[in-house]
Amino acid sequence: MTENTQTPSAPNSELPTQYAPAEVEGKLYERWVERGYFTADPASEKPAYTIVIPPPNVTGSLHLGHAFQHTLMDALTRRKRMQGFESLWLPGMDHAGIATQNKVEQQLAEEGKSRHDLGREEFVDRVWQWKEEYGGKILGQMRRLGDGVDWSRERFTMDEGLSKAVQTIFKKLYDDELIYRAERIINWCPRCLTAISDIEVEYQEDAGELVSITYGEGEDTLVVATTRAETMLGDTAIAVHPDDERYKHLVGKLIKLPLTDRSIPVVADTHVDPEFGTGCVKVTPAHDPNDFAIGQRHGLPNMTIMDEHGVITVHGPFLGLDRFEARSAVVGALRQQGRIVAEKRPYMHSVGHCSRCSTTVEPRLSLQWWVKVDTLAKAAGDAVRDGRVAIHPQEMEKRYFDWVDNLNDWCISRQLWWGHRIPVWYGPDGEVVCVGPDDEAPTGEGWVQDTDVLDTWFSSGLWPFSTLGWPEKTPDLAKFYSTDVLVTGHDIIFFWVARMMMFGLYAMDGEVPFKTIALTGLVRDERGKKMSKSFGNVVDPLDWMDKYGSDAVRFTLAKGANPGTDVPIGEDWVQASRNFANKIWNATRFALMNGATIEGELPAPEEMSATDRWILSRLNKTVAQVDAYYEDFQFSKLSEALYHFAWDEVFDWYVELSKTTFFAGGEGARVSGRVLGEVLDTTLRLLHPIVPFVTETLWTTLTGGESLVVADWPKDSGFRDDAAEAEIENLQAVVTEVRRFRADQGLQPGQKVPARLDLAGTTLAAHEAAIRQLLRLQPEGEEFSATATLPVAGATVALDLSGTIDVAAERKRLSKDLGAAEKEKQQAEAKLGNEAFLAKAPDNVVDKIKGRLAKAEADIARIQAQLDSLPAA
Numbered sequence: 001m002t003e004n005t006q007t008p009s010a011p012n013s014e015l016p017t018q019y020a021p022a023e024v025e026g027k028l029y030e031r032w033v034e035r036g037y038f039t040a041d042p043a044s045e046k047p048a049y050t051i052v053i054p055p056p057n058v059t060g061s062l063h064l065g066h067a068f069q070h071t072l073m074d075a076l077t078r079r080k081r082m083q084g085f086e087s088l089w090l091p092g093m094d095h096a097g098i099a100t101q102n103k104v105e106q107q108l109a110e111e112g113k114s115r116h117d118l119g120r121e122e123f124v125d126r127v128w129q130w131k132e133e134y135g136g137k138i139l140g141q142m143r144r145l146g147d148g149v150d151w152s153r154e155r156f157t158m159d160e161g162l163s164k165a166v167q168t169i170f171k172k173l174y175d176d177e178l179i180y181r182a183e184r185i186i187n188w189c190p191r192c193l194t195a196i197s198d199i200e201v202e203y204q205e206d207a208g209e210l211v212s213i214t215y216g217e218g219e220d221t222l223v224v225a226t227t228r229a230e231t232m233l234g235d236t237a238i239a240v241h242p243d244d245e246r247y248k249h250l251v252g253k254l255i256k257l258p259l260t261d262r263s264i265p266v267v268a269d270t271h272v273d274p275e276f277g278t279g280c281v282k283v284t285p286a287h288d289p290n291d292f293a294i295g296q297r298h299g300l301p302n303m304t305i306m307d308e309h310g311v312i313t314v315h316g317p318f319l320g321l322d323r324f325e326a327r328s329a330v331v332g333a334l335r336q337q338g339r340i341v342a343e344k345r346p347y348m349h350s351v352g353h354c355s356r357c358s359t360t361v362e363p364r365l366s367l368q369w370w371v372k373v374d375t376l377a378k379a380a381g382d383a384v385r386d387g388r389v390a391i392h393p394q395e396m397e398k399r400y401f402d403w404v405d406n407l408n409d410w411c412i413s414r415q416l417w418w419g420h421r422i423p424v425w426y427g428p429d430g431e432v433v434c435v436g437p438d439d440e441a442p443t444g445e446g447w448v449q450d451t452d453v454l455d456t457w458f459s460s461g462l463w464p465f466s467t468l469g470w471p472e473k474t475p476d477l478a479k480f481y482s483t484d485v486l487v488t489g490h491d492i493i494f495f496w497v498a499r500m501m502m503f504g505l506y507a508m509d510g511e512v513p514f515k516t517i518a519l520t521g522l523v524r525d526e527r528g529k530k531m532s533k534s535f536g537n538v539v540d541p542l543d544w545m546d547k548y549g550s551d552a553v554r555f556t557l558a559k560g561a562n563p564g565t566d567v568p569i570g571e572d573w574v575q576a577s578r579n580f581a582n583k584i585w586n587a588t589r590f591a592l593m594n595g596a597t598i599e600g601e602l603p604a605p606e607e608m609s610a611t612d613r614w615i616l617s618r619l620n621k622t623v624a625q626v627d628a629y630y631e632d633f634q635f636s637k638l639s640e641a642l643y644h645f646a647w648d649e650v651f652d653w654y655v656e657l658s659k660t661t662f663f664a665g666g667e668g669a670r671v672s673g674r675v676l677g678e679v680l681d682t683t684l685r686l687l688h689p690i691v692p693f694v695t696e697t698l699w700t701t702l703t704g705g706e707s708l709v710v711a712d713w714p715k716d717s718g719f720r721d722d723a724a725e726a727e728i729e730n731l732q733a734v735v736t737e738v739r740r741f742r743a744d745q746g747l748q749p750g751q752k753v754p755a756r757l758d759l760a761g762t763t764l765a766a767h768e769a770a771i772r773q774l775l776r777l778q779p780e781g782e783e784f785s786a787t788a789t790l791p792v793a794g795a796t797v798a799l800d801l802s803g804t805i806d807v808a809a810e811r812k813r814l815s816k817d818l819g820a821a822e823k824e825k826q827q828a829e830a831k832l833g834n835e836a837f838l839a840k841a842p843d844n845v846v847d848k849i850k851g852r853l854a855k856a857e858a859d860i861a862r863i864q865a866q867l868d869s870l871p872a873a
Contacts, residue, residue, distance in 0.1 A: 014701075018582070019549075019581060019694060021545075021549025024693055025693045026144075028693055028697070029144075029693075033143075033151060037081075038089070038148045038150050040086050040150050042478070042479040043475065046084055047085050047086065048088065049085035050088045050089075050482075050484050051088070051483060051484060051486075052483055053073065053149065054486075054496065055094040055157065055463060057093070057099055057100070058096055058100055058156070062138050062142065062145065062542065064539055064541050064557075066142075067145055067553060068561070068567060069489070071553075072487050072518075072520065072561060073147075073485075073487045075558065075689035078689035078709065081709065082685070082689075082711060082712060084713075086479070089150060090149065090155070091142070091147070091150070092157070093138070094459075094460050095158045096456055097414060097416050098456070100130070100131070100135075101115075101192075101418040115417060120451075141542060145553070145554070157456070157460060157463075158419075158420065162459060162467070165459075165466035165470055166420045166459050166462065168436060169471075169506075169507055170422070170454070170458075171435070171436035177372070178372045178375075178376070181370070182370060183366065183368075184292070184411070185286075185287075185288065185365055186363070186411050187361045187364075188362045189354040189356070189359050189361060190308065190310035190362055191357045191359035192354060192359070193309075195368055195413060197410065198408075199494045199495050200355045201361050202353050202354075203351065204350070205348050205350060206349065207346035208346065208349055209345045210342075210349075211343050212342035212343075215256070215257065220250060220255050221255075222238055222278070224282045225277050227349055230305075230306075231282075232259070233305045234284045234304065234305035234314070235284050237265050237295070238264065239280070239281045239282075239283050240267075241268065241279060247266065251266050252265065252266065254266075269298070271293070271294055285302045285303070289363055292365065302365050306326075317329070318330065331343075369412050369413035369422060369450075370411055370412065373409055377502060379501075379506070379510075380505060381405055383505060384400060388512050389501070391516075391517045395564070396490060396493075400497070404498050407498070412458050413452040413453075413455070415452055419456065419459075420454045422452050422453065423450075424449070426450070427442065428447070460500075461499030462500075464486075464513035464514060465481055470508075481513075482504075482511055482512050482514060483514045488517070488519065490521065519563065519564050520561065520563070520564065520567075521566035521567055523557070525568065526569065527568070528566070539571075541553055549693070551577070551691035552578040554691060555580065558635045558636070558638075558690045559573075559577070559639040560573075560636060561635035561639075562635075562636045563633050581691060587651040588701075591655065591680055592701065592702065594658075596676040596677040597677040598674075598702065599674075600674060603674060605721070607671055610766065611770075614654075614728040615649065615650065615654040616675060617719060617725055618725065619645075619678075621720070622641060622642070622686070623682065626638045626686055627716070635690075639690060642690075645683070646687065650679055653732065654679065657728075657770050660769050680698075682714045684702070685714050686714055688708045692708070696709070730794070731771065735771060735774050741799075745806070751776060752778050753777055754777075754780050755800070756780045756784060756786065756797075757796075758795060758796040759795050764795050777799075785800050785802055786798035786799065787799065787800055787802055789868075790866060791862055792862065811867065814863050818864065818867070821859040821860045
């Protein structure tokens with residue numbers, strides 16, 4: 001529970017009869033921003049708590065994945081702010097090099113132009129114009145969701161400060177010989193006309209062809225199989241395993257390359273698997289990463305056979321053909337020569353596609369800029385191994401280590417115009433100069449800057465510290481770095497997380513960029529299927545917000561958030577969360593109309609009823625439980641705990657049990673009104689980080705406080721009353737059992753039934769009025785005749801159902817239940833009587849079976865008593 005540190009004004013009990021999110025949410029959010037609640041102060045003496053938002057693409061709009069992760073980040077930062085932390089959630093956007101350039105190029109294409117018609121400088125100006133006019137749509141949508149971000153610190157990966165950070169770290173890496181330029185095999189997109197990284201390649205099963213081709217002649221004939229026949233034009237060797245006896249006599253010989261006037265050597269290399277296919281591999285070093293490595297080991301020439309558009313540039317008959325046209329043409333020519341010995345169509349195999357435009361990626365030898373990652377990646381792995389950074393859930397560590405421990409050098413150059421241009425100048429006599437942000441670029445005839453830009457992930461890899469002012473030693477950097485938690489999807493461990501770890505440790509002298517990596521799953525539809533436009537199951541979260549309110553969307557997403565696992569979501573679930581918001585609203589209205597208040601001290605336990613003590617005991621246990629779940633990032637469990645406490649225990653039980661007290665008035669009503677006010681005050685605080693809008697409206701009405709955003713987070717007072725909990729649990733058991741019996745008999749919920757309650761010897765005597773009220777039980781009267789007797793929790797409820805009960809049907813139902821209970825008893829007794837089982841089973845398993853036996857025996861006694869109480873058929 002919480003000390004109310006604010007002086008409340010008189011609460012206003014006037015609430016509309018229905019909650020209308022659209023009339024509340026926008027106004028509330030703007031009030032929060034105007035009052036500066038989300039603005040963090042680096043001069044504050046409060047401990048810092050920092051989360052930087054994974055910067056969405058400037059081209060993007062809010063999708064369910066964003067809404068999911070933003071809900072979790074918002075809940076974390078709101079709670080920490082309420083706990084007394086100087087809480088900073090820093091927003092911003094990524095310039096999204098390829099995606100944004102594609103947007104503007106599409107716009108130009110509609111005008112019949114290309115970027116080359118404008119030239120580089122004018123094109124970049126055009127992109128900036130597009131960004132100002134169309135970019136950042138998602139930022140406005142984040143306000144709809146209720147994101148409590150510090151808008152005064154909004155950053156963009158190409159703003160002046162972040163651009164300086166990019167140039168600074170490039171220069172530092174270059175000077176430390178961790179950046180270099182070299183020819184290597186890269187993934188090339190013939191549509192985007194740029195290199196892309198391994199993690200920007202999406203693999204899918206495509207229907208291709210597998211052809212087997214004979215190389216050489218006579219006794220010097222080898223057979224190779226390939227799905228990319230056109231690349232044979234660039235073969236510079238055939239490789240076999242050095243221990244393969246079939247081909248030892250050919251190693252070192254030259255054999256004729258079909259369709260060309262060249263001969264190529266046979267080389268022995270352990271990369272070749274002699275058990276796969278014929279055990280022979282064609283080697284095309286300029287068009288395959290594995291072949292490039294073989295070529296490096298054997299000093300083979302690199303022969304590039306196609307240009308950046310995927311068009312063949314060698315060998316007359318195929319010159320000028322697109323790569324796929326050339327594939328068919330090469331196979332046709334080989335078939336004419338009788339060199340095709342086997343063909344398989346369709347041949348399903350994994351093919352890489354550009355994640356931006358879906359074009360088939362082409363491995364291509366290219367001169368690019370690279371980051372040497374061995375020492376950087378080792379530092380990133382060590383930070384997790386030695387506990388400076390925790391990955392949650394812990395089982396995701398393996399994926400992280402599998403990546404950073406086997407990381408190849410990172411290709412950071414892109415053949416684009418939109419992005420951070422590589423700060424390297426080339427002189428007329430072969431000079432190479434890297435220019436830092438405070439350096440003067442070389443001038444004079446013949447000096448030119450490198451035309452490439454940096455990979456988008458290079459600048460976003462600096463995000464945790466560049467957004468706080470690095471390389472300057474700013475107050476923000478001193479206060480808010482290291483950040484506390486990175487909330488992100490497990491699918492971008494490779495894209496982003498590892499990059500930030502490497503750069504953060506390198507730039508910040510070994511200080512980690514974040515203390516915890518909280519990995520989430522992906523949002524899927526209600527059947528667990530990936531959301532995709534092609535599947536027709538993509539949902540715009542704004543549509544659901546319009547229909548059900550932002551709180552309903554947020555609560556549904558949080559309720560599905562188990563660490564590291566995917567999150568199914570459907571509209572029915574959002575509707576259920578809307579019903580929960582309505583339940584909170586209606587119950588609070590009832591409470592306010594019946595004297596719920598936070599004014600004055602909480603009554604002493606001896607002044608309270610057992611019902612009051614029960615709910616306060618449950619409240620404190622819930623506070624402790626929710627805190628534990630937050631610390632473990634168990635959003636689903638904490639949401640479920642809050643849902644069941646609020647709906648089941650507070651609204652369905654405590655409010656209902658208190659109605660008789662409120663209607664009676666007097667001191668009991670005053671005490672329960674204060675207890676109910678305390679419970680609602682604390683419950684609304686607990687719910688606020690996840691459902692901020694409805695809770696803010698209700699809490700300020702209830703308490704007269706300024707805002708939940710800056711209210712105190714509840715604390716467990718330590719109050720426990722196990723006896724009161726047991727007493728109310730018995731009451732609940734009686735009510736639940738009689739309600740079930742009534743429903744089985746087809747009685748209407750409001751139908752009154754004469755009943756005799758025997759509560760002697762139990763703690764339930766004080767609750768007879770409440771039990772009768774909840775169960776619609778009338779006094780027995782003079783002509784009372786017990787047609788059914790229900791023994792439960794030490795009490796007996798005798799009902800007169802004359803004329804309303806089907807005795808035969810009830811006896812049949814009870815007999816069926818009795819049979820199931822007896823079967824359960826027999827199974828439990830059999831296991832407990834098995835010495836071999838008892839010798840091997842753990843104690844907790846044995847205890848569980850003993851519990852099942854005890855319950856079965858109790859059920860048998862209860863059901864038999866009910867059968868005995870029935871009148872003769």
